[in-house]
Amino acid sequence: MRPLRIESALKLSISEVDGQHQELVNLLEQTQQVLDQDLPRVRLIRILDQFNELNIRHFATEELLMQEAGYPEFEAHKRMHDALIEKTFSFDATSLIDDESAGRELVALMREWLLSHMAEDREMGRYLKQNLLV
Ligand SMILES: [Fe+2]
Numbered sequence: 001m002r003p004l005r006i007e008s009a010l011k012l013s014i015s016e017v018d019g020q021h022q023e024l025v026n027l028l029e030q031t032q033q034v035l036d037q038d039l040p041r042v043r044l045i046r047i048l049d050q051f052n053e054l055n056i057r058h059f060a061t062e063e064l065l066m067q068e069a070g071y072p073e074f075e076a077h078k079r080m081h082d083a084l085i086e087k088t089f090s091f092d093a094t095s096l097i098d099d100e101s102a103g104r105e106l107v108a109l110m111r112e113w114l115l116s117h118m119a120e121d122r123e124m125g126r127y128l129k130q131n132l133l134v
C-alpha cells in the first residue's frame, strides 16, 4: 500500500492540529511496518491503543479551538468525531494476535479514518484561521 502523505491540500497551517495529524499518520506507518517486516503482532495492540489515546487528545484540541472561534458547524463536526472514535474503539484488539487478516483490516481502517477526517477538517481549518490567532 502506498504510504500516506499529508499533502499540502490536507495541511491546515495550524501547527498543533497539523502536528497531531502527522503523529496519527506516523502510527499508521508503524502499523504497516509491523506487517511488512513481520514484527511481533502484539505491537499492533500497543499502536492501536496509542492511536485511540491520540484521537481523544486530538479531537479535544479541535473541539476547544472550534468553541473558541465560535465555529457554526461545531455540533456536526463533533458528531463526526464521535462516530470516528466509535470506529477505532470498537476494533477487536485481541484479533490482532491470532487473525492474519486483522492487521490488514486495521491498516485499512486507520488509512480511511485519516483521509476522511483530514478532508473534513479543511473547512474547519479555514474558519479557525480567519477567526482565531493560531
Ligand atoms: Fe483533525
Ligand SMILES: [Fe+2]
Pocket: 062, 077, 081, 117, 120, 121
Ligand atoms: Fe476534526
